[in-house]
Amino acid sequence: MGIHNLERMFQPESVAVIGANERKESIGAALMRNLIQGKYPGKIYPVNVEGEKMWGRQVFRSVADIQEPVDLAIIATPIDTVPQLVRECGQIQAGGAVLISAGGKEIGGKGKEIETAIRREAETFGLRLIGPNCMGITCSQSALNASFASQMPHPGKTAFISQSGSMYTSILDISLREKIGFSYFVSLGSMLDVDFGDVIDYLGGVTDVSSILIYIEDLSRHRTFMSAARSVSRVKPIIAMKAGKTRPGISSTASLTGAMTSEDAIYDAAFKRAGIVRVKTFEELFDCAELLSKQPRVVETDLAIITNAGGPGVLAADSLADYGGIAAVLSQETLAKLDAVLPPYRTRTNPIDILGNATPERYRQVVEICMNAPEIKGILVILAPNSLNDPSEVAKALTEVLKGKNFPVFTTWMGGPSVEVGREIFNHAGIPTFDTPERAVRAFMDVHRYSKNLEMIEQIPRKLPINLKFDTPKAQSLIDGELERDNPLLTEVASKDLLSAYGIPVNPTRVAATAKEAWREAQAVGLPVVLKIHSQDISHKSEVAGVQLDLKNEFEVYGAFQMIME
Template sequence: MSATITPTTDPAQDILRDDHQPLNAIFAPRSVAVIGASEKPHSVGRTLLWNLISSPFGGTVFPVNPKRSSILGIKAYPSLADVPEPVDLALIATPAATVPGVVQDCVKAGVKGAIILSAGFKEIGANGIALEQQILDIARRGNLRIIGPNCLGVMNPLTGLNATFAHAMARPGNVGFISQSGALCTSILDWSFQENVGFSAFISIGSMLDVGWGDLIYYLGDDPCTQSIVIYMESIGDARSFLSAAREVALTKPIIVIKAGRTAQAAQAAASHTGALTGSDEVLDAAFRRCGVLRVYNLTHLFSMAEVLAKQPRPKGSRLTILTNAGGPGVLTTDTLILEGGTLAHLSGETVENLNQILPPQWSHSNPIDILGDANPDRYAKALEIAAEDPNSDGLLVILTPQAMTDPTQTAEKLKAFVSQHRPKKPILASWMGGAEVKAGAEILNQAGIATFPYPDIAVRMFNYMWQSSYNLRGLYETPSLPATVVTDETLVCDRAQHIIQSVRQQGRTLLTEFESKQLLATYQIPIVETHIAKTVEAAIQAAEMIGYPVVLKLHSQTITHKTDVGGVQLNLLDSDAVTHAYSTIKNNICQTLGAEHFQGVTVQPMVKLDGYELILGSSLDPQFGPVLLFGTGGQLVEVFKDRTLALPPLNTTLARRMMEQTKIYKALLGVRGRAPVDLDALEQLLVQFSHLVVEHPAIKEIDINPLLASEDRLVALDARVVLHDSETPESQLPKPAIRPYPHQYITHWTSKKGVDLVIRPIRPEDEPMAVKFHESLSEESVYLRYAHLLKLSRRIAHDRLSRLCFIDYNCEMALVAIYTDPQTKEEQIVGVGRLSRVHGVNEAEFSLLIRDRFQHQGLGSELLRQLLSIGRQENINRITAEILADNFAMQKVCEHLGFSLKRVLGEPMFRAEIEL
């Protein structure tokens, strides 16, 4: 049993559909009303109208002004209601106080898009915020989408639409540009004319009252004329929306961001180690890595990277080969490459031997490949062809300096011919150094799609950006490994942890004791050191003798968190006398300095030999992104070394490994100076489990494991600290993770008509190997009914496709897999998949079903679709649709049984199934 869906949400097909996209009313309007149109010189209303009529976009313009019968020779109308034709887009340039009434008029007139250029909203404080909320409430009642307020407007250079008050129209091109700063837009516009940069869209987004980053990234992602997306960002806004859209679009179109305010710190740092070490800019970097967005720090780099990533293949790694006719630039370029994180490629023996055959004996015999100052175009071409074949290289940089024997133009022609003939799978960048003498050659290279830079250090920075972008994208869709130890009942684990948290909150506390913190970790299978509570010295001695000497005594307190700072830790206690003395010392330290109410006894733990590495693993809250994970070098000097990296939860094993790789301690964990490596697979799993603990319990405000001892044969949390939100904070107001965690609530058990027990659950990235076997089991008929053509098995099981189908964003898509466990082998198999995919721009979703042949006609398709409908209701989706082949009678029957209406698609051999939720 199968159901097809439209190509919009099927990664197997590349055709994009833009019908019913609400933002088309803004970017491709048939008619525009200028509300506040004026003839007053230099006014926004006059400039808007003039720009619209002086750059024809193929539509009609209606000035609206109650005091004028015509403006700039065009008939004007006293109100929007008086406009004789339907209006797609309203440009609003009236005082802020009047805007709510104007928006109300737009809703009454059925306008679907508006751009509010007026200022005087949230940037002026509370009154402006209230005004924005009033406007938004009105707009949502009428399904009106709004860009702004306080923005420059929108240009669509490809159609000629200039709905801005800028002084000129942008050149057409393939870069989609979005900016929060209207002033920067005008500066970029001037710069683009000088540098001959063209745009597919030029958008000033303003204060993002309604349309935000996510909406525009999806829109430009679906736009076939946009090859890359460039963003100037001042604030993230809806973090979850941005991350969802960016992660999906960045796989097919590069997204490059420059973010203002790098030095701005987050709110007052929390008391925990993690909170003190995190800052908003570092968190933003982590967020960009997680969704495949490339961050740059220079406006020139912003557009250079848009061009490079759109035209050049992405490098698979950081290894660069440098080909030059001058030693000095090669050495300086190597410095920049290494210092900024790149790697100088090591030439293979075959490459060196081949270069020996065509180069003078004096060549460098290493990378950089110095082909000497007398290199002619043929020598360049032959050396390039050899270097490009080296398997040790991920990219090439060709440097040319004008010397006596140099021919910049002909060398450029040779390089152009090589690229067009061989179409190398690694990027080739060029630096034609010099002025007028090399200008013609540089232009040839640029026209051939070879990014060319005046200085090689700039080219190296571009290469480093490129491989960093590739590294981040690969991390998103590498198939993670299966857990070494599978949690048999994830719901039970979550419930046990929740019981500990609720017990503390019910006591009116926000701080867990060390003992409670470790018990919380243990519920998620994070190894902890054996710990006993002793409220008397006798109990402490008894616990010590049960554990075995030497032991450690630590303060047990419901109010004090950093025990070492207050004399609350006694180490290496060898006998009962030492325990007695240590107990008294801790009690006296606390009672005399802080008060007896802070002393509730001690904990007794074995004295653990620090024969490994002390790590820190923690989480604290970011005001924009919610929980943020921290991993790095731990111990008492954690703030001194500051060797840490941040990531957004939840993690899988691939993302956990990526997180570890970004720290300096990672090289030591691999094994150094004869020391055996740490069990990195186990450490990955620990990070994954910790991330699940964080996202599944939003009542956790801060959590630290410091130190987490990692050695050759064990991982153990020696100390832990957990801070909760107070019990008065309602569940609905607890911070949510920016990336939606695994939806455990949709796991169910179901029995087929033949009595076969199945587990139906949301798909996981780790399911990719099972998905391959699932597709291998399908008949040609099932494949045809699902995809409306016989999609080859090799394409269906390709990693780039299956990884996207398995590693989904649960905020945008929900895929349920039916899992059958073979009673003999205990092997799990996917026997059915049901998918619900949101449609960009509207609150609708499309479903698809695919059932393994031998499990068809057992009610599984009906059950999966029934559960998808239930999920749709819980996710507040308004409508669910699918397109079903006319000869797929079984799927049509299932849909009708569950309340879908079926309508024949004109001119196509299929039905459209639709249901309102």
């Protein structure tokens, strides 16, 4: 159903809380408290079959009793009651419902039956659903906290979409500490209806979102997701963390969402093709959030590294090189300006070592010089604490010089308690700050990858030959032959033969029965090569270590063959 009625859910003029109550530790009470304390300006209708008045408001025994338009319903009742409640919401023409209730497909057959009934009722009335088994949603613009998370995020222009409730609350909690603003928090849960593709499509069209973070455990409608992501990523960065890469992770994901994940390599390729930047860890996801929310986009990587200690500067430079970035080459004009403010016994290179006795004024002067140097596209400022500097005073000096500047500058204040005040100063000023140079550089390069991905999705595919050749008899023969087998699953070789018969280019693929044959064929097609197990009974080759990549010589090919056969 795409973005149909999502506007009514995220910008509602009225909200019905089904299962509302005043019991301190209950979800129904938390939902009411969050709406009221968050100063939601619309109408709030508590619904409970037993109550008459709570939270200073009239209580309705059913949504039908409200007799006023309801844009959004939040349902926090046992899941076996939800099909009937969804029907009632549809009958009053509500826009959508957030299903907090857990106990759906993640518990097995009975839960799947209930979800089927819920979906049937929703489809009958065109009612949109978020959930079940979700935390809820928040929207800063509409002052809507339709969740049982404890607080609203600081206002900002980053959106976070999560399949996991714990990731939702964890990112929210850290964002409050780091003063990172978010415009939307969306917990999708089991994605009975609204999924990643729908929300990304919606967020792509709203002005209060400039970047999107997503935490994925499984995708349901892959085509919808790819279409939405590919379209939106052209104008708004999308950073994704995909869980369930290993066998234990896949099994855990299934127990939480009731879904089994696909091979991880497929997601890698799909994300890249859609212009999405994939990160590997929670820390990396949050670091990207900090950089995206506080800095302009990184287009070029010519980075200046300013440091008061040699070691951290070297770590930053090494990390930059590892991620494929470039340290800015300082011009003679820039070097001359630096010579005027720095001691003569320094090294005239980038990283720019401003020495351990660097004062706040020296930091300020060097940052200003680098910001005005045309060869520098971004600045990392590092401080290692010592008895000669005051980290908080340096932070104050830098916030003054960086105020209102649209230039990528981020900081690393290394250490513990002695630098905490400085970090707080940066957080309040909206300047990204990290505790290690490696984390800072990684986030910088992750955001830069978005720009590189944009280049790829904007490439025009090469033209196919005008006269395509189809070998229909060969294709039919291949299909007929495979259908006669007990297992009609095509091998990789047969699959590529079929594609070739329809004029679709494929990479050369050979079959080898021995290590000697494998080396001979590798020489014939050209190195490096990939070895895969050739078996009609094994479809997920990577799960049995049946794929060996980037084999560059005879020793590696022989070794890979033996490893696969074992």
